[in-house]
Amino acid sequence: MTDAEFLLWVRGPAFTTATFIMCAGLVIRFLEIFLLGRKADLAEARGSAFAGGFRTMFKRSIPDAGSFERSGFTLVSGYIFHIGLFIVIFLFVPHILVFEAATGLSWPGLPSNIIDATNVVTMIALLAVLIHRIKDPVMRMLSEFNDYLVWFVTFLPLLTGYLAFHRVGLSAPMLIGLHILSVELLMVLFPFTKLSHAFTLWMARWYNGAIAGYKGVQS
Amino acid sequence: MSGPSFERGYNALKEEIDAPTAAFFSSCVHCGMCAEACLFFTETRDPKYTPIHKLEPLRKVWKQEYTFWGKLGKALGLSRPLTDQDLADWESLVYDSCTLCGRCSMVCPVGNDITYMIRKLREGMAAAGHAPKGLIDATKRAVTIGSPMGVKLPALQAQIRHTEKEYDVKVPMDVEGAEYLCLLSSMEIMNFPEYIGSIARIFKKAKVSWTLSSQAFEATNSGIQIGVSDIAAELVQRIVDVAEELKVKAVISPECGHAYMAIRWDGPNLVGKRFNFKVVHILELLDELRTQGRLKMKDKEARKLTYHDPCQIARRGGVIDQPRNLLNMLADNFVEMPETGKMNWCCGAGGGVSSNERADDLRLKTFARKKAQLDTINVDAIVSACSNCRIHLEEGLEEYHMELPLLSLTETIAEHLAEE
Numbered sequence: 333m334t335d336a337e338f339l340l341w342v343r344g345p346a347f348t349t350a351t352f353i354m355c356a357g358l359v360i361r362f363l364e365i366f367l368l369g370r371k372a373d374l375a376e377a378r379g380s381a382f383a384g385g386f387r388t389m390f391k392r393s394i395p396d397a398g399s400f401e402r403s404g405f406t407l408v409s410g411y412i413f414h415i416g417l418f419i420v421i422f423l424f425v426p427h428i429l430v431f432e433a434a435t436g437l438s439w440p441g442l443p444s445n446i447i448d449a450t451n452v453v454t455m456i457a458l459l460a461v462l463i464h465r466i467k468d469p470v471m472r473m474l475s476e477f478n479d480y481l482v483w484f485v486t487f488l489p490l491l492t493g494y495l496a497f498h499r500v501g502l503s504a505p506m507l508i509g510l511h512i513l514s515v516e517l518l519m520v521l522f523p524f525t526k527l528s529h530a531f532t533l534w535m536a537r538w539y540n541g542a543i544a545g546y547k548g549v550q551s
Numbered sequence: 552m553s554g555p556s557f558e559r560g561y562n563a564l565k566e567e568i569d570a571p572t573a574a575f576f577s578s579c580v581h582c583g584m585c586a587e588a589c590l591f592f593t594e595t596r597d598p599k600y601t602p603i604h605k606l607e608p609l610r611k612v613w614k615q616e617y618t619f620w621g622k623l624g625k626a627l628g629l630s631r632p633l634t635d636q637d638l639a640d641w642e643s644l645v646y647d648s649c650t651l652c653g654r655c656s657m658v659c660p661v662g663n664d665i666t667y668m669i670r671k672l673r674e675g676m677a678a679a680g681h682a683p684k685g686l687i688d689a690t691k692r693a694v695t696i697g698s699p700m701g702v703k704l705p706a707l708q709a710q711i712r713h714t715e716k717e718y719d720v721k722v723p724m725d726v727e728g729a730e731y732l733c734l735l736s737s738m739e740i741m742n743f744p745e746y747i748g749s750i751a752r753i754f755k756k757a758k759v760s761w762t763l764s765s766q767a768f769e770a771t772n773s774g775i776q777i778g779v780s781d782i783a784a785e786l787v788q789r790i791v792d793v794a795e796e797l798k799v800k801a802v803i804s805p806e807c808g809h810a811y812m813a814i815r816w817d818g819p820n821l822v823g824k825r826f827n828f829k830v831v832h833i834l835e836l837l838d839e840l841r842t843q844g845r846l847k848m849k850d851k852e853a854r855k856l857t858y859h860d861p862c863q864i865a866r867r868g869g870v871i872d873q874p875r876n877l878l879n880m881l882a883d884n885f886v887e888m889p890e891t892g893k894m895n896w897c898c899g900a901g902g903g904v905s906s907n908e909r910a911d912d913l914r915l916k917t918f919a920r921k922k923a924q925l926d927t928i929n930v931d932a933i934v935s936a937c938s939n940c941r942i943h944l945e946e947g948l949e950e951y952h953m954e955l956p957l958l959s960l961t962e963t964i965a966e967h968l969a970e971e
């Protein structure tokens with residue numbers, strides 16, 4: 333397989349397969365959760381479960397002051413790499429073209445040198461997060477293979493993206509091909525690992541806020 | 552009811568898992584932030600006290616029974632199934648080092664209601680026979696005697712006679728058609744009988760039609776703390792029967808936080824039907840009387856006061872503003888602790904921890920959190936609204952050589968009532 337053929341393969345059949353696995357996997361995960369159901373609350377409500385759930389879905393992105401004091405590093409590094417990921421994934425012009433081809437939707441992007449700088453910052457934040465995970469006694473105890481795997485497959489596309497952007501080492505088609513392949517790895521693992529928190533956390537926050545809101549507490 | 556067994560425990564856990572539980576476990580990113588929200592971790596720095604870690608047995612069951620990969624792993628013999636030993640190993644984490652305070656549930660960035668799940672895990676632990684002896688005994692007494700502390704009706708009657716004489720009030724008993732049925736906690740009857748005198752005086756002045764019941768006076772529910780729903784339901788049913796028989800409009804929960812949780816929020820779900828009466832916490836009722844102008848004070852409390860929110864009343868129960876309204880009526884100098892209301896730190900004794908002797912040292916150790924909070928405000932007295940918090944706070948203050956009086960909000964209001 334030549335470099336160009338490899339690129340064609342990752343952009344074609346491999347991409348379709350990865351997309352299919354990701355979507356099917358997510359549907360399975362959602363069903364696994366929803367089908368378990370939840371008993372109706374028979375106690376008389378004091379507040380609104382709906383308003384509480386809705387509020388917590390958004391409000392949980394802003395931590396309470398005490399948490400900022402006690403878990404500052406986790407919060408700041410977490411913010412940086414999440415926002416960084418968002419920027420490099422959704423605001424890089426070549427990526428927007430891919431989304432446009434798939435969905436027909438388009439939006440303005442950022443200049444590529446800004447994306448490149450964000451990418452570097454995000455990688456540094458992720459490295460810091462990894463070191464923190466290994467060194468912090470609580471995180472080390474909680475962490476399993478899954479957590480490190482998730483870290484790795486999140487970091488890889490950033491790294492391959494950086495290499496492709498700066499044309500380091502290999503041919504351009506090969507570099508881009510490897511970058512896309514690393515994204516496909518992420519997509520395939522997405523539904524089956526902690527990565528799926530990007531979707532399930534909205535449900536978790538919803539339930540948390542609804543349970544509290546029903547009792548008249550804003551959680 | 553058959554005796555406890557691992558199988559019963561496992562099935563109970565399977566049954567407890569619902570959509571919220573699955574959403575929570577799916578979302579946990581192992582960030583460790585819940586640890587910093589839990590006083591058992593902050594005061595010991597021992598990672599094993601991380602809230603989500605306390606749920607390992609429940610998570611295993613969820614994974615093996617309700618996820619594709621878990622089921623596959625189990626079928627292929629790749630994952631180690633949950634064992635009775637796992638449950639035994641987790642007993643002290645689930646019971647001794649969790650007060651069900653709910654603080655972790657407020658902090659988790661993905662929104663996990665960890666406390667909700669610990670309550671569920673206790674159902675399985677108890678069914679498998681891995682609950683602490685102190686709680687098992689308290690629960691047995693609650694079923695056979697009617698009170699976790701073994702308080703019988705004659706003891707209550709003696710306190711009532713004493714109260715009636717001392718305050719020149721009448722304590723109504725078994726009055727059909729009264730507006731409110733008032734419940735008590737054993738601790739109030741035994742350790743703080745002034746509570747009975749206080750509500751009798753307040754209700755007399757505010758002209759509240761109320762009654763106690765000789766059949767159901769105990770409001771606490773150790774069935775919930777230990778995690779045995781059928782017993783918890785039986786204890787709630789006793790109250791429901793009496794409330795219906797006496798045709799009361801509402802039942803008043805005593806100050807005790809877990810009692811409030813049991814009768815207000817868990818009660819209808821345990822017995823499986825909506826109540827045809829209301830349940831109000833005593834502070835809700837007092838605040839209502841205040842807004843109606845039925846609480847007249849003769850003077851104000853001169854001391855600088857703060858308020859300790861009992862977790863089940865505030866964060867888990869939703870009674871947050873009422874005590875503050877009452878305190879502002881009562882005192883000119885009411886100050887808040889840092890991180891208060893729905894973010895208050897637990898005293899360390901809720902969730903059955905105080906009935907569990909094995910946890911005594913840990914419970915006093917975690918009191919350092921409350922001390923740190925109190926050290927920042929320099930008050931003359933602490934007001935709270937839970938007899939269980941109160942006993943433990945007093946013990947903690949003594950242990951840490953802090954001389955601070957502890958007041959019950961209801962009792963303090965009674966003391967400042969205007970004479971006729």
Ligand code: SF4
Nearest residue numbers: 579580582583585659
């Ligand atoms: S704070 Fe939430 S996401 Fe983080 S470890 Fe605890 S339960 Fe998991």
Ligand code: SF4
Nearest residue numbers: 589649650652653655
């Ligand atoms: S409910 Fe309270 S005591 Fe229990 S784990 Fe959460 S923070 Fe800790």
